[in-house]
Amino acid sequence: MIARLRGILDSAGADHAVIDCNGVGYLVFCSRRTLGLMAGPREAVALHIETHVREDHIHLYGFADTAERDWFRLLTTVQGVGAKVGLAILSVLSPDQVATAIAAGDKALLARADGVGPKLAGRIASELKDKVGGIALGPAVVGLGPVAVGLTARPAETGGAAADAVSALVNLGYGRAEAFTAVARAGGKLGADATVSALIPAALRELAS
Structure with a gap:
């Protein structure tokens, strides 16, 4: 199996790149995020590769970093999420955002x-939702304190002030993901015993910063 490619970018399309490795051109399917991080043609490129072997084809999927590759692997375990949809998700959302x-x-x-x-x-x-902790979440979620840890474990089922604060921000018109992150950051600063009345204004300040 091919796990990594290092070579020269020969050409790129909307969803793929051709990597020249010592005269052999490998067609690699990539997210728009990974394609956008590549330099121009004839420049050096290195990709983490996920190899899919089927009866009628061998496809290579390339990723700029291991976080994106790991999310691709995890996303494609969900019924209805094939390689194409997995790349589509990673084209519009970074690994941290996913x-x-x-x-x-x-x-x-x-x-x-x-x-x-x-x-x-x-x-x-x-x-x-129960597998999110198995992948590095990046600065948007990791290290945000006890409230963040509780939300990350089971956001839909978490009771208490944090969940109530997230709901309040959603009702104010904020997206659930940005409300979650803001409350997690606020909770990390205020501590696990923070009340709803303390979390909401603190989270609003996070959203405004």
């Missing part, structure tokens, strides 16, 4: 990707 959307149960954010309707977005959020 993690936050799933942790917050933000189906609308996941549904921004081509091929992801409300039903599939709900399935992704439901099936992967």
Whole structure:
């Protein structure tokens, strides 16, 4: 199996790149995010590769970093999420944003990707919410204190001040993912015993900063 490619970018399309490795051109399917991080033709490029072997083809999927590759692997374990849809999600959301959307149960954010309707977005959020902690979430979620940890574990089921604060911000018109992140940051600063009345203004300040 091919796990990594290092070579020269020969050409790129809307969803793929051709990587020249010592005279052999490898067609690699990529997210728009990964394609956007590549330099121009004839420049050096290195990609983490996920190899899919089927009866009628061998496809290579390339990623700029291991976080994106790991999310691709996890997303494609969900029924209805094939490689194409997995790349579509990672084309509109960074790995950190995918993690936050799933942790917050933000189906609308996941549904921004081509091929992801409300039903599939709900399935992704439901099936992967308990697996979010297994992948590095990045600065948007990790290290935000006890409230963040509680929300990340089961945002839809978490009771108490944090969940109430998230609901209040959503009712004010904020997206669930951004409300989740703001409350998590506020909770990390205020501590696990923070009340709703303290969390909401603190989270609003986070959103305004």
